[in-house]
Amino acid sequence: MNVKAYLKIKVINEKGKCIYYRRYRSRSFVIGFLNVLFTNLTGQKITNINTSGGSYTINYTDEMLVTDSSNDNNYGIQIGTGTTAPSITDTRLSQLITNGTGVGQMQYGGVNVTGPVTNTTNNTGYITITRTFTNNSGASITVSEVGLVAYSGTLGLASNQYYLIIYDLLPTPITVPNGSSLSISYEIQVAT
Amino acid sequence: MRKANIDAYLTVIVTDKDGKVVYRRRYKSRSFVVGFLNALYADMTAGNYFFGPNIVVGSGTAKPTINDRGLESQIGNGTGAGQLQYGTDSLTTPVANTTSNTGSMTWSKSFTNGSGGNVTVSEVGAYMSVYSTSGSTTYFVLHDLLPSPITLSPNQVLTVVYTITIST
Helix, strand or coil: EEEEEEEEEEECCCCEEEEEEEEEECCEECCHHHHHHHHHHCCCEEEEECCCEEEECCCCCCEEEEECCCCCCEEEEEEEEECCCCHHHHHCCCCCCCCCCCCEEEEEEEEEEEEEEEEECCCEEEEEEEEEEECCCCCEEEEEEEEEEEEECCCCCCCEEEEEEEEEEEEEEEECCCCCCEEEEEEEECCC | CCCEEEEEEEEEECCCCCCCEEEEEEEECCEEEEHHHHHHHHHHHHHCCCEEEEEEECCCCCCCCCCCCCCCEECEEEECCCEEEECCCEECEEEEECCEEEEEEEEEEECCCCCCCCCEEEEEEEEEEEEEECEEEEEEEEEEEEEEEECCCCCCCCCCCCEEEHHH
């Protein structure tokens, strides 16, 4: 087997009760992932598209950082309201839900990545990337797309860009009531 | 709908001293190991980056496991008995196919038998490193046992090609 990703979605109401849970097979690594891996491993500079739609040249020192802080929607796990089917060349979510408490906004928590867990019985291992989004907008918000965006800007020679590496359209949009939170996890798994 | 993610295919090609292909097989690679996750984790959490691709071959026959840290018995580089001359790792630029919604790149390396005797290859694997400001770490990321071992005669060349694909 190779590398699979799973998408776990949970909605917690304001009383702390789980009111929705689904686990899907994530379908959509996009070309930005391969582009950065290629330049890292070869040192050859190629072009990528950032989340603003701009073209840039990848540097061999570009990172794949996803551990964004809270109240920032520039990278890490992002959510949106778009409904377009994913394409291999996608570079951003169709309709990003931004961070905040205004109409149609949700408050982005920090991104947490847990280290590899292995199971020697079934020869599998996984890492988990998680972020929680809280709806304090005053009304329900429907989430229909999810993505994972990386940042390459902490090292001196890095290109200082945000770029998409995974993109998923949810099979069923999720309505998050006001006062509730949405927890999204990507579990990236290998099997031997 | 296709269930995507990352797949790897392993192609092994043997050419004789005149460059003629005498053996070719393509397998679905089965064995990303935990080192791939460790490398990805290091990259995603600390502002590091990948470098140093290194495909290796060996003569071990043990079935790969998730916690493998290297080949069971790596064949050394050189022209001595039982050795192979390691070439340079080469990767092709990723190609996106918007019709099939797939992307792929290849990662390859050649191994020349200048030992004067036969050398049998039964396992293949790959390393990559992660740079951080506090130092670099090398991870063993792929390990495959060949369904059929390959015996290289003197002056034959084995080319190992990993094709890494993603699909949407």
